[in-house]
Amino acid sequence: DSGVTQTPKHLITATGQRVTLRCSPRSGDLSVYWYQQSLDQGLQFLIHYYNGEERAKGNILERFSAQQFPDLHSELNLSSLELGDSALYFCASSQGGVETQYFGPGTRLLVL
Amino acid sequence: GQSLEQPSEVTAVEGAIVQINCTYQTSGFYGLSWYQQHDGGAPTFLSYNALDGLEETGRFSSFLSRSDSYGYLLLQELQMKDSASYFCAVPGYQKVTFGTGTKLQVIP
Numbered sequence: 001d002s003g004v005t006q007t008p009k010h011l012i013t014a015t016g017q018r019v020t021l022r023c024s025p026r027s028g029d030l031s032v033y034w035y036q037q038s039l040d041q042g043l044q045f046l047i048h049y050y051n052g053e054e055r056a057k058g059n060i061l062e063r064f065s066a067q068q069f070p071d072l073h074s075e076l077n078l079s080s081l082e083l084g085d086s087a088l089y090f091c092a093s094s095q096g097g098v099e100t101q102y103f104g105p106g107t108r109l110l111v112l
Numbered sequence: 113g114q115s116l117e118q119p120s121e122v123t124a125v126e127g128a129i130v131q132i133n134c135t136y137q138t139s140g141f142y143g144l145s146w147y148q149q150h151d152g153g154a155p156t157f158l159s160y161n162a163l164d165g166l167e168e169t170g171r172f173s174s175f176l177s178r179s180d181s182y183g184y185l186l187l188q189e190l191q192m193k194d195s196a197s198y199f200c201a202v203p204g205y206q207k208v209t210f211g212t213g214t215k216l217q218v219i220p
Contacts, residue, residue, distance in 0.1 A: 002154065033208070042199060043155065043210040056206035090154060099145050099162075099203040103154040 003027065004093050004104035012110045018079040021107045025072055025093030031055075032074040033101060034066055037088040049074055050096070081111045114138045114202050116211035123217045124190055132185045132214045134200030144176050144183040145201040145208070155199065158185070190218050 003026035013019055025032050034046040045058035049068035060066075063081075068074040078085060088108050092101035116136045124130035134144065143162035147155040161167055161176035161183060173186040187194055197213040 002156070035210075042212040045207050045209065048206050050206075058207060092155075097203075098206065098208050099143055099160045100157050101155075101208065102157065105154050 002102040002104065004091065004102050006089075006091055006104035006107050008107060009105065010108050010110075012112065013081060014112055015081055015083060017081050017111075018077065019081065019109065021076040021078070021089050021091075021109075023074045023076070023091030023093075023104055025074070025091075026102055029093035029095050029102070030072065031094045031096055031098075032068055032072070033092045033094075033098075034060075034074070034076050035090045035092065037090060037106075038086075043090065046076070048098075078109070083111050085109065086111045114204060114209035116200055116202060116209065118198075118200055118211045118214045120212070121215045121217070123219060124187075126190055126192060126218055126220050128190050129186065129188045130190060130216065132187075132198050132200075132216065134183050134185075134211055136181050136183075136200070136202055136211075138181075138202050138204070138209075140204060141178065141181075142203050144174070145203060146172075146174050146185045147199045147201060147210075148196050149199065149213070150196045158198075160203075187216075192218050192220070194218050 005024045030051045035043040046060040048056040092103045145160045146158040149155040159174040176183040195218045200211045
């Protein structure tokens with residue numbers, strides 16, 4: 001158990017809908033990272049927040065957005081969902097350095 | 113930009129040693145990380161090399177050569193539970209780029 005929690009574990013929704021994925025980092029970690037992993041693919045970096053501020057963006061679609069709240073939990077919002085958005089979404093946390101990240105169990109999103 | 117290359121699949125026998133290579137091209141380099149991911153599971157941090165040389169952690173070791181833009185993960189005394197995907201990753205400024213992963217299958 002990494003200490004990072006993500007909810008929900010599974011999510012099934014329809015095209016065009018909007019969903020929110022939630023992540024709570026390990027106690028004391030200020031950084032939260034979001035990744036997308038499609039079937040048999042590597043981890044695609046989406047976005048990084050540090051202590052409430054956006055620090056870096058990867059290949060994140062305009063339909064996706066994220067934020068980190070004062071209690072350091074983070075939410076990833078996915079809107080106008082398409083079939084291709086079906087994937088595993090992981091969040092990870094670290095104390096500050098990017099080289100060592102602790103991953104949550106992931107949210108498996110299925111868009112039908 | 114950053115790009116990393118790893119073999120897609122490796123098969124090894126239980127009890128043997130296996131090496132998973134990673135070559136990288138980066139615009140700025142801080143070090144090389146390795147993660148393990150079992151099917152359906154979360155990636156787990158294994159090691160980080162900031163300097164050239166070999167870092168050993170139990171049965172796992174990781175090596176880095178900055179001059180060759182190359183690193184590897186060495187797994188010794190392979191166990192069936194080591195069957196998983198292994199990702200090398202390059203930390204950059206405020207983000208990490210992951211390789212596409214090497215699927216290791218350990219056979220009896």
